[in-house]
Amino acid sequence: MTRILVTPFRTRRVRFVGLAHAAGGTLKQYTISADGSRPAPATMDAALRLAHEYLVAPSTPVRAAGIDWYAIPTHAAGSLIVHRGADATFVILDWWVGTNMLRHHVWAAPNHDETAFESLAGTDIAMCVWELAVIQHERAAWLRHVFTPSGSGDLAAYLADTIDGDY
Numbered sequence: 001m002t003r004i005l006v007t008p009f010r011t012r013r014v015r016f017v018g019l020a021h022a023a024g025g026t027l028k029q030y031t032i033s034a035d036g037s038r039p040a041p042a043t044m045d046a047a048l049r050l051a052h053e054y055l056v057a058p059s060t061p062v063r064a065a066g067i068d069w070y071a072i073p074t075h076a077a078g079s080l081i082v083h084r085g086a087d088a089t090f091v092i093l094d095w096w097v098g099t100n101m102l103r104h105h106v107w108a109a110p111n112h113d114e115t116a117f118e119s120l121a122g123t124d125i126a127m128c129v130w131e132l133a134v135i136q137h138e139r140a141a142w143l144r145h146v147f148t149p150s151g152s153g154d155l156a157a158y159l160a161d162t163i164d165g166d167y
Helices: 041-056 129-145 155-160
Strands: 013-022 025-033 074-084 089-097 101-109
Touching: 013 041, 013 129, 025 041, 025 129, 041 074, 041 089, 041 101, 074 101, 074 129, 074 155, 089 129, 129 155
Parallel strands: 025 074
Antiparallel strands: 013 025, 074 089, 089 101
């Protein structure tokens, strides 16, 4: 077994930077940075473009357990994280489908060219501990406002429920 060198944990600032429209829906945009800086506008534009292109691209049906997983209806809402990490800059897209599932995709670009994103679909990489703080919040917000015991979901309230702070 390969031993991993663990560096000390340091919180990172998670910033909510606004709502964006893509693929006929709305994304809550967040940024995270290892060095505290904000991504360049070109990086944010590239991330939103990736999300839009991914969401509107024709998909080949993927059937498992008798379900076509790309045919599940969407709420046209989710989150988009741009994370300038120590090794690369990541874009993480999560898009709510069905009642309680997220469609998830990750891209990475070198920090010296934060618009040259490549898909990480074949790597099984999901997200890191700082990105999980956003996902944890988004899950809780979904349960508070949309996937409720009463069934009276409020998508606008979900979109207004954001996270911002050190995690």
